[in-house]
Amino acid sequence: MRKYLYATLLLGLIAIIGQYFFLSSTIPTPPTTKASTVNVIAPWEINSLDLNQSGVIFQRMNLVETLVEANEKGELIPSLALTWQPNHNATEWHFTLRPNVLFHNGQPLTAQTVINSLTFANHKPSILQKAFINEMKATSELDIVITLNESLTTFPTFLTHYSTAILATQAYDKAGNITEIIGTGAFKLLNIDIPQKLNVSRFEQYWGTLPMLEYANYLASSRSETRMLMAQSDPNSLVFNLDSASIERLKNIPQLTLKSASIARTIQLKMDTAKPFFRDLTIRQALSDAIDRKSIAEGVLKIEGGSADQILPPLFNEWRITPQRATPTIAEIRENLIASGYRYTTNGQLIDSQGKPFQFTLRTFSDRPELPVIATILQAQWKQLGIEVNVAIGNFSDIPSSHQNGTLEMALYAFNYGKTLDPFSTLTQVFSLEGNDWGVMNWQNATLQSAFNALQWEQDPIRATTLKQQISQIIHTELPIIPVVYYQQNAVFHPHLQNVVIDPFERRFYLERLHYAE
Amino acid sequence: MVSLILKRLGQIALMLWAIGTLTFFLTRQLTGDIAYRIAGSRYGYDNTDSIAAEIVRTELGLTQSSWLHYFHWLGDLMQFNLGRSLVSGQWVWQELQPQLSHTLSLTLIALALAFVLGTVLGLISAYNPNGIIDRLCLLLSSLLRALPTFIIATLLIGFFAIELRWLPAGGYGQWYHYILPAFSLALGLSAVSMRVSRQIILNVMHADYYQFARLKGLTPWQTFFRHGIPNIAVPLITYHSVQLVYLIEGVVIVESLFALPGSGHALVHAIIARDIPMIQGTALVMGSIFTAFGLLADLANRSIDPRIQPQLQQGTM
Numbered sequence A: 001m002r003k004y005l006y007a008t009l010l011l012g013l014i015a016i017i018g019q020y021f022f023l024s025s026t027i028p029t030p031p032t033t034k035a036s037t038v039n040v041i042a043p044w045e046i047n048s049l050d051l052n053q054s055g056v057i058f059q060r061m062n063l064v065e066t067l068v069e070a071n072e073k074g075e076l077i078p079s080l081a082l083t084w085q086p087n088h089n090a091t092e093w094h095f096t097l098r099p100n101v102l103f104h105n106g107q108p109l110t111a112q113t114v115i116n117s118l119t120f121a122n123h124k125p126s127i128l129q130k131a132f133i134n135e136m137k138a139t140s141e142l143d144i145v146i147t148l149n150e151s152l153t154t155f156p157t158f159l160t161h162y163s164t165a166i167l168a169t170q171a172y173d174k175a176g177n178i179t180e181i182i183g184t185g186a187f188k189l190l191n192i193d194i195p196q197k198l199n200v201s202r203f204e205q206y207w208g209t210l211p212m213l214e215y216a217n218y219l220a221s222s223r224s225e226t227r228m229l230m231a232q233s234d235p236n237s238l239v240f241n242l243d244s245a246s247i248e249r250l251k252n253i254p255q256l257t258l259k260s261a262s263i264a265r266t267i268q269l270k271m272d273t274a275k276p277f278f279r280d281l282t283i284r285q286a287l288s289d290a291i292d293r294k295s296i297a298e299g300v301l302k303i304e305g306g307s308a309d310q311i312l313p314p315l316f317n318e319w320r321i322t323p324q325r326a327t328p329t330i331a332e333i334r335e336n337l338i339a340s341g342y343r344y345t346t347n348g349q350l351i352d353s354q355g356k357p358f359q360f361t362l363r364t365f366s367d368r369p370e371l372p373v374i375a376t377i378l379q380a381q382w383k384q385l386g387i388e389v390n391v392a393i394g395n396f397s398d399i400p401s402s403h404q405n406g407t408l409e410m411a412l413y414a415f416n417y418g419k420t421l422d423p424f425s426t427l428t429q430v431f432s433l434e435g436n437d438w439g440v441m442n443w444q445n446a447t448l449q450s451a452f453n454a455l456q457w458e459q460d461p462i463r464a465t466t467l468k469q470q471i472s473q474i475i476h477t478e479l480p481i482i483p484v485v486y487y488q489q490n491a492v493f494h495p496h497l498q499n500v501v502i503d504p505f506e507r508r509f510y511l512e513r514l515h516y517a518e
Numbered sequence B: 001m002v003s004l005i006l007k008r009l010g011q012i013a014l015m016l017w018a019i020g021t022l023t024f025f026l027t028r029q030l031t032g033d034i035a036y037r038i039a040g041s042r043y044g045y046d047n048t049d050s051i052a053a054e055i056v057r058t059e060l061g062l063t064q065s066s067w068l069h070y071f072h073w074l075g076d077l078m079q080f081n082l083g084r085s086l087v088s089g090q091w092v093w094q095e096l097q098p099q100l101s102h103t104l105s106l107t108l109i110a111l112a113l114a115f116v117l118g119t120v121l122g123l124i125s126a127y128n129p130n131g132i133i134d135r136l137c138l139l140l141s142s143l144l145r146a147l148p149t150f151i152i153a154t155l156l157i158g159f160f161a162i163e164l165r166w167l168p169a170g171g172y173g174q175w176y177h178y179i180l181p182a183f184s185l186a187l188g189l190s191a192v193s194m195r196v197s198r199q200i201i202l203n204v205m206h207a208d209y210y211q212f213a214r215l216k217g218l219t220p221w222q223t224f225f226r227h228g229i230p231n232i233a234v235p236l237i238t239y240h241s242v243q244l245v246y247l248i249e250g251v252v253i254v255e256s257l258f259a260l261p262g263s264g265h266a267l268v269h270a271i272i273a274r275d276i277p278m279i280q281g282t283a284l285v286m287g288s289i290f291t292a293f294g295l296l297a298d299l300a301n302r303s304i305d306p307r308i309q310p311q312l313q314q315g316t317m
Helices: A003-025 A051-060 A111-122 A224-233 A244-250 A281-289 A293-300 A330-339 A370-383 A398-405 A424-430 A446-457 A461-478 B002-029 B034-043 B050-060 B066-078 B092-127 B132-146 B149-163 B175-205 B208-215 B220-242 B244-257 B263-273 B276-304 B308-313
Strands: A037-042 A068-070 A076-078 A081-086 A092-097 A133-140 A143-148 A187-193 A197-202 A215-220 A237-240 A257-271 A359-365 A388-394 A410-416 A481-493
Touching (some): A076 A081, A092 A111, A111 A133, A224 A237, A281 A330, A370 A481, A398 A410, A446 A461, B034 B263, B092 B263, B132 B175, B149 B175, B175 B220, B175 B244, B244 B263, B263 B276
Parallel strands (some): A037 A237
Antiparallel strands (some): A081 A092, A092 A143, A257 A410, A257 A481
16 A cells, blocks of 8 residues: 555645645636626737726726716717816816716715826826827816817817726825726726636716616637637627627527627728839729729628728718719729820739839738738739739738838738727828828828818817818828728627617727616 | 655756747747837737837837846746736736636646546456447547547537536636536547557556466456556556646647636737747746656656666666
């Protein structure tokens, strides 16, 4: 028996270690009933407690709130701020806070707490740093004045962003790092397990209408297949972001409901307009015309009505124009190119008047799996015009870094125009005079810049709409960036879960509206 | 015993240096600008531009030479400091602890399941070689071995989570969350384990010493207990300790599929984010655990089979 002694002791040791790790890997789950809980499953991981990194999840889970809120149409509505008012040139903004708002730790919301949160947010690379903030001061217990260095009529839209959410003073350490999520949302945090999970329960002292559900759980799962399987197996699940293959499978699963909505993201092409060929508008127009957007959107990505005929998606109604010209056929595009001085070699290659062939590298990345697929489709479609495209699939950093070092020819990527609800701020960066990592490269237009400048201080809605249309028309005509497809957000759930709303601005899950059918 | 432990500790130290050095230089060879990758993971792709990348580059001193970073890392390692994650800013060890809990729990449960399944089915097969059960086990093990872990896991989810709704398709936090992931790993592992066990048991049962024990008048159970188990245990323990490599490989897929926040899953994310201290820390800890399990298996074998001792002393183990 002695010879088994060591083996038994070792096995015992392994068992004790195993039990220790097993027990520490199980998490106390709140007491929930199926009728009062929703399990949200989405691909976005919780990287840390920092609002810049994970605030989007805290905001979607109704844990934190911003001063200004938005409805599904993108219209601003009061949240922690009841009212806001600019001065005559929109350089000074006066916010009045909602009274009787409590944080999850029982502390009241005050002007000083708000300034504390916004100051910490402004010291990090976030959207707020692009809002020209000069000074923030509390003028009373519930009044704040924010002074800007420049006129900005869209300033309140910046305060809808998740990185500007308001936390209690006790949520920060002395260095301004967030150590705890103490917000004012309709749900309070029960448990967080970075990077994948959090549990929340209804906050009974919430200032607004209380949610119908008592609990909500969030689980990050990066694989679309897993999310699809979870949706099938868990009747309380609300699953976001399925890939096109999973959406196709859904057609054979009648027990699940699919909801889709167009969001503020566009898959687009940027190019260096200083380089030969690209500097010619005829070429840019030919490249745009040759894209079969409908086939890419509906045939490949399964997005109905996803063809991007202009840079901003239908969500931004005021910015949309009605394109005048009909899309020519491939034969007509080739004729146009010949009429503009280009020629075709005997093997069908497009060359310029000096005999230089048109060939370039299209950079994209695989973080979004649909991008390489679209890139190769574009390669095939432009081949019909006699253009040789080399598709380089790297990672997303290749695009900004090759923009910076000037080696970029063309890039395909997805871009979010709804970061601050109103695309104005994003557009000014994308089409800035000096160019932008995710925007134009060596392209400038004086009329566009003056329209941006005028819009920055324009407070008359009619004149503002005219300027927006003018901006969209210039971008549409000049094509320094070519739109391809508009993205769609989708959610899948069992039909007994009612009132599921997809936020086109990807800010909210609208948990407060959810309930189960009787 | 002490010399074996010291020797293995020396091997662990050498291995830690080798793994850390390799991961350090290999991650530096990955394509893409590291500052942009880290900024993307920190602030989200939508907020990542050259300004955010520059902030990261300055903060982390990424303009300094690789060698300087390497020697800093080596100095920290000698003080048992794995550094801080470049993405979250947390201590690597602090981040690794919960991840390791999931991975070790899953690995140990899968290994135990594979050991039990493989050994029991191997024993049953060996009891009547080439009989119906043996042939069925051969068919089963061939099928399970041919299926990748990903497919086994998907089939298990399809049946137990979607059809029967007995178990969750993913997630973690409760003991039952481990059942499907552990079986997904264990089934593939037990496929070979059962054939190995069968062959080892057959070899032992047909050995002269085993037959002689029976002739001495020992009962079948006494013979199996005194002469069978010690001779079967050594190769079985060795085989299963080596299979840890297979498990660690499978863990990456299974953790990702079942949304378990373990080390394999974290390693993939750290590689995508170019979080070098996290990659190094995970590789170091996984390597140490693998070596530690090897050491435990050696010690167990040594205690069971005294013939191993002189070999160890000669340095052949």
